Amino acid sequence: MAITIHIIESALPSPLPGIKPGLANVITIAVLILFGWRMAVWVSLLRVLTASLLIGTFLSPTFILSLSGALASCLVLIMLSQLPGRGCGPIGYSIAAAITHIITQFWVAYWLFIQHDGLFYLLPLLVTAALIFGTVSGVIVAIMLQKLPDYSG
Numbered sequence: 001m002a003i004t005i006h007i008i009e010s011a012l013p014s015p016l017p018g019i020k021p022g023l024a025n026v027i028t029i030a031v032l033i034l035f036g037w038r039m040a041v042w043v044s045l046l047r048v049l050t051a052s053l054l055i056g057t058f059l060s061p062t063f064i065l066s067l068s069g070a071l072a073s074c075l076v077l078i079m080l081s082q083l084p085g086r087g088c089g090p091i092g093y094s095i096a097a098a099i100t101h102i103i104t105q106f107w108v109a110y111w112l113f114i115q116h117d118g119l120f121y122l123l124p125l126l127v128t129a130a131l132i133f134g135t136v137s138g139v140i141v142a143i144m145l146q147k148l149p150d151y152s153g
Contacts, residue, residue: 003046027047029093041078044074089138093138095130096134
């Protein structure tokens with residue numbers, strides 16, 4: 001499901017580079033909560049790799065940005081999942097992952113592709129979009145989990 005969502009989102013027009021809903025992360029966050037961080041990392045990294053092969057962006061700048069964002073997000077999700085209790089919940093995980101993803105992509109884009117200070121004017125807009133889309137994704141995960149008969153979260 002994450003791969004299919006990723007491919008569909010890649011075809012959507014974007015008002016600015018880097019601004020996408022990131023709905024494939026709904027699957028990653030749900031897997032994190034239901035099956036743990038190891039399975040969530042598999043889902044996230046296989047989604048990026050497989051989708052890039054299917055779309056034809058493997059080893060392109062798009063792939064590098066997507067992979068870097070996914071890796072950084074996975075590291076943050078691993079750390080957050082180690083918090084006592086139930087971690088920070090679907091909305092907290094989703095927001096943290098979205099913001100980590102976009103900030104990582106921003107810095108990788110800056111260091112590897114566009115070393116221009118004008119790029120920094122986009123950062124507040126990108127982080128705001130990540131906060132909004134991360135919140136929406138987290139709410140979707142929370143609703144999804146409530147619908148599961150075996151989930152007691």
